[in-house]
Amino acid sequence: MHEIFIHMNNWFQAMGVQGLAINSCVESFFLVPPPDFLLIAMDLAKPEKALYYATVCTIASALGGVIGYFIGKFGGRPVFNFLFRKDRSKFDAVEAMYNKYGSFAVFFSAFTPIPYKVFTIASGILNMNFFKFFIASFFGRGGRFFLVSLVLMFFGEAVKKYLELVILVVTVIIIIFCIVVYKKRHSLIKTKENDNANNK
Numbered sequence: 001m002h003e004i005f006i007h008m009n010n011w012f013q014a015m016g017v018q019g020l021a022i023n024s025c026v027e028s029f030f031l032v033p034p035p036d037f038l039l040i041a042m043d044l045a046k047p048e049k050a051l052y053y054a055t056v057c058t059i060a061s062a063l064g065g066v067i068g069y070f071i072g073k074f075g076g077r078p079v080f081n082f083l084f085r086k087d088r089s090k091f092d093a094v095e096a097m098y099n100k101y102g103s104f105a106v107f108f109s110a111f112t113p114i115p116y117k118v119f120t121i122a123s124g125i126l127n128m129n130f131f132k133f134f135i136a137s138f139f140g141r142g143g144r145f146f147l148v149s150l151v152l153m154f155f156g157e158a159v160k161k162y163l164e165l166v167i168l169v170v171t172v173i174i175i176i177f178c179i180v181v182y183k184k185r186h187s188l189i190k191t192k193e194n195d196n197a198n199n200k
């Protein structure tokens with residue numbers, strides 16, 4: 001499998017920007033190498049185009065997420081089980097995250113190393129609100145790709161080996177922020193429900 005991924009990555013790289021777009025799109029719903037490897041290589045080769053590459057990645061990946069969403073919506077659980085048959089328990093884990101965090105779960109998967117494709121297909125199966133799904137996907141993917149490109153654009157090869165650490169730190173900060181927002185929102189809803197109950 002590792003050798004297949006290397007060949008795929010070389011094939012995408014040979015096509016340049018078009019390959020980056022195809023890689024980013026397909027990776028959102030199918031098993032191909034993450035576009036990060038190609039994005040990093042292209043950013044280092046032409047730092048002046050880093051933001052352009054990040055934009056290509058973001059748009060293509062978000063559109064791929066839409067394809068994944070509708071694969072799940074019309075293909076249902078059988079398609080999910082076929083694509084991820086090695087670990088079918090993933091669906092239960094995704095559903096649990098949805099029940100707890102809603103669209104934040106999609107954002108987490110889009111920004112972090114969590115397999116985004118699992119969430120795009122599961123979102124369709126679970127009939128998640130499409131608008132919320134797309135917004136979470138777009139900003140999650142965009143946040144990840146622009147973070148990578150901005151870091152490489154300003155610091156170049158020197159920070160290449162620290163990219164995963166940078167992404168991890170930013171991810172932790174975002175997760176803490178989202179959890180605080182979620183709990184505050186939940187608390188406000190609870191307070192409102194209690195007020196309504198007391199007024200009856």
